[in-house]
Amino acid sequence: MTRLSATAPLLHPGCSIENSSFGTYTEVGAGTRVLNSTLGGYSYCDRNCDIANAEIGKFSNIASAVRIGATDHPMEKASLHHFHYRSSSYWDDVSDDVEWFERRAARQSRIGHDTWIGHGALIKPEVTIGHGAVIASGSVVTMDVAPYTIVGGNTARLIRRRFSTAVAEQMMALAWWDWSHDQLKASLPDFRRLSAESFLEKYA
Numbered sequence: 001m002t003r004l005s006a007t008a009p010l011l012h013p014g015c016s017i018e019n020s021s022f023g024t025y026t027e028v029g030a031g032t033r034v035l036n037s038t039l040g041g042y043s044y045c046d047r048n049c050d051i052a053n054a055e056i057g058k059f060s061n062i063a064s065a066v067r068i069g070a071t072d073h074p075m076e077k078a079s080l081h082h083f084h085y086r087s088s089s090y091w092d093d094v095s096d097d098v099e100w101f102e103r104r105a106a107r108q109s110r111i112g113h114d115t116w117i118g119h120g121a122l123i124k125p126e127v128t129i130g131h132g133a134v135i136a137s138g139s140v141v142t143m144d145v146a147p148y149t150i151v152g153g154n155t156a157r158l159i160r161r162r163f164s165t166a167v168a169e170q171m172m173a174l175a176w177w178d179w180s181h182d183q184l185k186a187s188l189p190d191f192r193r194l195s196a197e198s199f200l201e202k203y204a
Contacts, residue, residue, distance in 0.1 A: 057113035058177040069109045113177040
C-alpha cells in the first residue's frame, strides 16, 4: 500500500481537482472530481466520487461513487436546462451566468469528523452530517444527520444510534480527531482493542 503524506494528498489517476484544499494524510480515489471543497486531515474517498461545494472534516471515510453537494437545476425559471447559465458553450458572444454559479458554490454541504459515507450515497447541498455519523449505501440525504447516528434509504431516515447520547457527547468533547499524529500512534493499541465506552474511560 502506498504511504500517505503529511505534505500533499495522494491523488489517484484520472482525478479532477479545482479550487480545493486537502489536510494531511488525505487520499482521493481514481476518477474522482473535487470542486470548491476542503478535505480535512486523514479523510479519503474511494473511486469515482463527485464532491462539490463541500466542507469535509477529519477522518472521513467516503466509499466509491459517492456524490456530495449534488447540484440542482433552476426549477423556478422558464427552463431547467443549463444553456442559460452555461451559455458560453452555446454562443461565442455570450458569457456564463456568474451569479448562478456563485449561488451554487455558496450552498455548502458539511461533513463532520470520523464519518462513514457508504457506496453510492448522495448528499444534497446545505446538508450537515454530524460527527461520527454513518450514511448507508445508496442513501439520498436531504436533511441534516445528527452526530453518531446511522441513517439510510431514499430519502434517508434514522435507522439507529451508534452510541447512547451520553457516549456521543463524551466522544465529541474528547475530540480525538484533533490529536497529533504522534498521539494517534501512541493510542493505536487502544483504538484497535477498546470499545468506545472503554476508550472514553481511559482518555476522557
